[in-house]
Amino acid sequence: MTQTLVRLDAPASPPRSSGRARVVAFWSLAVLVPLLFLGLFFAWPVAVMIGKGFVVDGRVDLSGFAEVFSDPRTWRIIGLTVAQASLGTTISVLLGVPGAYLLYRHSFRGRSVLRALVTVPFVLPTVVVGVAFRSLLVDGGPLGFLHLDGTFAAIVAALVFFNYAVVVRAVGGLWERLDPRAEQAARALGASPWKAFRTVTLPSLAPAIASAASLTFLFCATAFGTVLVLGGLQFGTIETEIWIQTTQFLDLRAAAVLSVVQLVVVAAVLVVAGRARSRRERALALSSQTSRPLSLRRPPGLPPGDGHAMSLAAAAVTAVVVVLIATPLVNLVVRSLHTPRGWSFDNYTALGTTGGSLTVTVWQAALNSLRIAVDATTIALLVGGLVALVVSRRPRRPAARRAVGGLDALFMLPLGVSAVTVGFGFLLSMHHPFGLPVDLRTSPLLVPIAQAVVAVPLVVRTVLPVLRAIDPRLREAAATLGASPFRVLRTVDLSLGLRAFGLAVGFAFAASLGEFGATSFLARPDRPTLPVVIFRLIGRPGPQNYGMALAASVVLAVLTTIVVATCEKLRTAGPGGDW
Amino acid sequence: MTLTIDDVVVRYGSATAVDRVSLSVHSGEVVALLGPSGCGKSSLLRAVAGLEPLAAGSVRWDGSSLAGVPVHRRGFGLMFQDGQLFAHRSVSGNVGYGLPRGASVDALLDLVGLAGFGGRSVETLSGGERQRVALARALAPQPRLLLLDEPLSALDRTLRERLAVDLRAALVATGTTALFVTHDHDEAFAVADRVGVMSGGRLLQVATPTDLWRSPASREVASFLGYEAFVHASAQAAAPLREALGSRLEDDATIALAEGAFVVGRAGVAKGTVTGVASRRGRSEVRVEVDGIGAVTALGPVGGRWATGDVVELGVEPDALAVLPL
Numbered sequence: 001m002t003q004t005l006v007r008l009d010a011p012a013s014p015p016r017s018s019g020r021a022r023v024v025a026f027w028s029l030a031v032l033v034p035l036l037f038l039g040l041f042f043a044w045p046v047a048v049m050i051g052k053g054f055v056v057d058g059r060v061d062l063s064g065f066a067e068v069f070s071d072p073r074t075w076r077i078i079g080l081t082v083a084q085a086s087l088g089t090t091i092s093v094l095l096g097v098p099g100a101y102l103l104y105r106h107s108f109r110g111r112s113v114l115r116a117l118v119t120v121p122f123v124l125p126t127v128v129v130g131v132a133f134r135s136l137l138v139d140g141g142p143l144g145f146l147h148l149d150g151t152f153a154a155i156v157a158a159l160v161f162f163n164y165a166v167v168v169r170a171v172g173g174l175w176e177r178l179d180p181r182a183e184q185a186a187r188a189l190g191a192s193p194w195k196a197f198r199t200v201t202l203p204s205l206a207p208a209i210a211s212a213a214s215l216t217f218l219f220c221a222t223a224f225g226t227v228l229v230l231g232g233l234q235f236g237t238i239e240t241e242i243w244i245q246t247t248q249f250l251d252l253r254a255a256a257v258l259s260v261v262q263l264v265v266v267a268a269v270l271v272v273a274g275r276a277r278s279r280r281e282r283a284l285a286l287s288s289q290t291s292r293p294l295s296l297r298r299p300p301g302l303p304p305g306d307g308h309a310m311s312l313a314a315a316a317v318t319a320v321v322v323v324l325i326a327t328p329l330v331n332l333v334v335r336s337l338h339t340p341r342g343w344s345f346d347n348y349t350a351l352g353t354t355g356g357s358l359t360v361t362v363w364q365a366a367l368n369s370l371r372i373a374v375d376a377t378t379i380a381l382l383v384g385g386l387v388a389l390v391v392s393r394r395p396r397r398p399a400a401r402r403a404v405g406g407l408d409a410l411f412m413l414p415l416g417v418s419a420v421t422v423g424f425g426f427l428l429s430m431h432h433p434f435g436l437p438v439d440l441r442t443s444p445l446l447v448p449i450a451q452a453v454v455a456v457p458l459v460v461r462t463v464l465p466v467l468r469a470i471d472p473r474l475r476e477a478a479a480t481l482g483a484s485p486f487r488v489l490r491t492v493d494l495s496l497g498l499r500a501f502g503l504a505v506g507f508a509f510a511a512s513l514g515e516f517g518a519t520s521f522l523a524r525p526d527r528p529t530l531p532v533v534i535f536r537l538i539g540r541p542g543p544q545n546y547g548m549a550l551a552a553s554v555v556l557a558v559l560t561t562i563v564v565a566t567c568e569k570l571r572t573a574g575p576g577g578d579w
Numbered sequence: 580m581t582l583t584i585d586d587v588v589v590r591y592g593s594a595t596a597v598d599r600v601s602l603s604v605h606s607g608e609v610v611a612l613l614g615p616s617g618c619g620k621s622s623l624l625r626a627v628a629g630l631e632p633l634a635a636g637s638v639r640w641d642g643s644s645l646a647g648v649p650v651h652r653r654g655f656g657l658m659f660q661d662g663q664l665f666a667h668r669s670v671s672g673n674v675g676y677g678l679p680r681g682a683s684v685d686a687l688l689d690l691v692g693l694a695g696f697g698g699r700s701v702e703t704l705s706g707g708e709r710q711r712v713a714l715a716r717a718l719a720p721q722p723r724l725l726l727l728d729e730p731l732s733a734l735d736r737t738l739r740e741r742l743a744v745d746l747r748a749a750l751v752a753t754g755t756t757a758l759f760v761t762h763d764h765d766e767a768f769a770v771a772d773r774v775g776v777m778s779g780g781r782l783l784q785v786a787t788p789t790d791l792w793r794s795p796a797s798r799e800v801a802s803f804l805g806y807e808a809f810v811h812a813s814a815q816a817a818a819p820l821r822e823a824l825g826s827r828l829e830d831d832a833t834i835a836l837a838e839g840a841f842v843v844g845r846a847g848v849a850k851g852t853v854t855g856v857a858s859r860r861g862r863s864e865v866r867v868e869v870d871g872i873g874a875v876t877a878l879g880p881v882g883g884r885w886a887t888g889d890v891v892e893l894g895v896e897p898d899a900l901a902v903l904p905l
Binding site: 020471473474476479481483485487488491495496 | 628632649652654657667716717726
């Protein structure tokens with residue numbers, strides 16, 4: 001530092017007008033655009049749908065509640081929903097925590113492949129999961145001897161299959177960065193590996209576990225496609241019941257009551273999830289990633305009783321889970337190649353036809369799905385990105401902070417509110433919306449918009465943790481270097497947020513490709529999506545239709561997996577999101 | 580070209596972090612704010628940068644208020660304790676952030692002793708190198724005023740002492756006006772032209788390092804600077820101290836004793852009982868109990884041996900004495 005830097009005599013530019021108006025305008029837009037979107041395409045359709053149930057001849061009529069709640073069928077459905085969600089959540093957590101330990105705290109060959117494999121079910125369309133389990137469990141299927149087809153156990157198994165990744169990724173993401181020295185301190189104070197885990201590590205992980213559990217509960221309680229395919233008429237959730245009441249019994253009042261019930265359940269779970277998340281964002285001692293190599297034999301120099309058994313136990317549990325996850329997937333592929341005249345690609349060849357009962361070929365439906373997904377993803381990224389940006393701010397005024405928190409919770413609602421309600425609400429509300437002489441029901445954007453409503457929460461939950469992890473002083477450093485608020489947004493928030501962007505694109509795309517609840521109402525008969533076509537195929541008799549459904553499911557699963565895998569590749573290493 | 584801080588108050592909710600502080604920093608001057616953690620010095624710095632709203636008072640540059648000027652238009656640089664480098668940019672991407680596109684950063688890297696580091700990722704740098712990059716980045720846009728928030732505190736002692744010298748050299752070389760915050764006396768004294776001592780949100784005294792050391796304004800300032808014992812000038816135990824100071828003292832003055840006010844083995848004017856011995860950088864520090872004054876740290880010659888309970892003769896070192904007005 002001996003060199004002299006010649007100092008120019010002109011100091012930094014003198015203060016000009018601050019451009020504050022533009023900043024205010026930007027943030028106002030950032031709040032208003034998502035709010036308008038949510039109001040128009042979520043709150044209003046849901047309100048119209050619920051209104052239909054409670055407003056009779058222009059008068060509010062709440063007798064529907066008494067009627068629906070006096071029907072034992074309602075209580076049975078609510079009981080079933082809670083039971084299968086609780087069981088599904090408990091098992092997912094019990095299996096997911098050892099999985100997180102193995103996949104995020106140990107290093108071994110093939111770890112990234114395993115991590116990808118356990119994520120596959122989460123992004124699989126629900127209809128595909130349903131079909132995959134059916135084909136495994138039906139009489140004559142590889143596990144037909146268990147006689148599990150159409151049972152409660154099959155539904156719970158499918159839910160665990162679907163949600164295992166939620167727990168593994170959420171808990172693993174935190175565990176990976178948890179400072180191991182707290183646990184080491186406990187060990188040095190005389191705690192056994194198990195006691196150190198129970199008393200130090202587990203409490204640190206508790207917020208992540210609680211947050212993952214509440215999400216899993218939410219996904220289980222509102223599961224639609226999977227349960228509809230697996231449960232038939234005997235088992236169901238509130239969500240499938242809404243669908244049945246709406247489309248089979250045409251009982252809008254019952255559907256409206258059930259929608260309200262579901263809204264209450266979802267809101268309650270979201271409150272719990274929000275609490276868990278805010279506790280999670282409390283400063284935890286995090287370090288850079290630490291993992292130790294996994295070996296089956298005790299590494300030389302490691303004394304007995306030093307935690308090797310725990311690693312082995314976790315490895316064993318996870319190995320079983322991985323086999324269980326792989327079984328339906330492999331079986332789906334195998335069965336799709338198994339035709340009445342032996343092994344052949346007949347089912348795949350048939351995808352180029354309408355199979356006699358469809359309005360379009362399956363390939364055309366796949367193309368529809370992709371086109372719709374591109375539109376839906378674009379909309380979801382725009383809206384979700386803005387929401388994440390706004391919610392990542394920590395305003396100084398308590399009122400503004402509460403408002404930001406409220407916005408966060410508000411945009412989580414579509415995650416749990418019945419997609420069926422949204423879809424049917426769209427049909428009811430988009431015909432002459434607000435008395436305007438247009439019929440939006442024929443708009444090609446209707447399906448993408450409905451799917452975007454479902455995908456927005458996923459985008460927010462993926463991008464938000466990354467934005468929140470940015471040290472506010474980084475923005476301050478940029479500002480003191482002369483960067484305008486917009487340049488700070490571009491060079492700090494956007495640059496770092498892009499790390500999560502790839503994954504957000506992947507999840508939004510996968511959610512759109514697999515969306516079935518709302519799409520089943522909204523897809524025009526001449527432009528069905530792939531999940532709609534699959535559901536139609538399995539509803540029709542004959543081995544040919546069933547074979548086509550299997551092949552189409554494989555195509556949809558492969559499409560989704562490729563998209564998500566590509567997007568995740570684009571993600572640079574950074575702080576882990578919620579999934 | 581003067582920063583004027585006038586009766587500034589910063590509040591977090593109901594807690595007052597900065598309590599009516601006034602201070603000015605002149606062109607080319609380096610002023611340090613010294614105080615224990617939680618004394619409000621960082622809050623004051625952030626208020627000057629425009630990152631905290633003022634509850635009262637004003638911050639002015641050349642007489643005009645900065646109240647309506649947003650952070651990025653103030654032309655004030657800020658350097659954080661942990662650098663806050665942009666991890667997604669290279670070294671030159673960081674240093675050049677505040678410069679027009681394509682501007683060269685070589686001279687700046689040279690200035691902080693990192694010539695040739697431009698293409699490196701900041702993730703590969705050591706703690707000291709990161710702070711050098713942070714300094715170059717903060718100096719790059721030639722800020723009218725550079726604010727430094729504990730810039731060296733995260734580094735280890737040796738590195739801190741070396742970088743303090745380098746920091747002073749870089750600030751002087753670029754003629755940068757700087758206000759910097761630290762809890763480390765040596766750092767403040769090594770870098771600053773003037774040092775302000777803060778405690779509990781108040782600014783207690785501002786003076787040059789020498790004046791501050793020679794005549795602390797109060798017992799609180801003196802204790803914080805490291806004066807460890809205080810004795811009333813009229814007390815009998817203070818007689819040898821009065822004699823060493825030589826000057827006439829007000830009767831109600833207080834004499835403050837820093838480490839080394841007593842020296843073991845010099846012509847004895849007082850006696851003390853040894854309570855412990857430590858060695859620092861070769862020299863012996865002897866904890867002695869002196870009647871009427873209390874426990875003080877006396878310096879001893881290299882290689883001296885004392886046992887607890889020994890009674891030793893003590894001489895007085897006038898440079899380690901200060902007279903407080905009270």
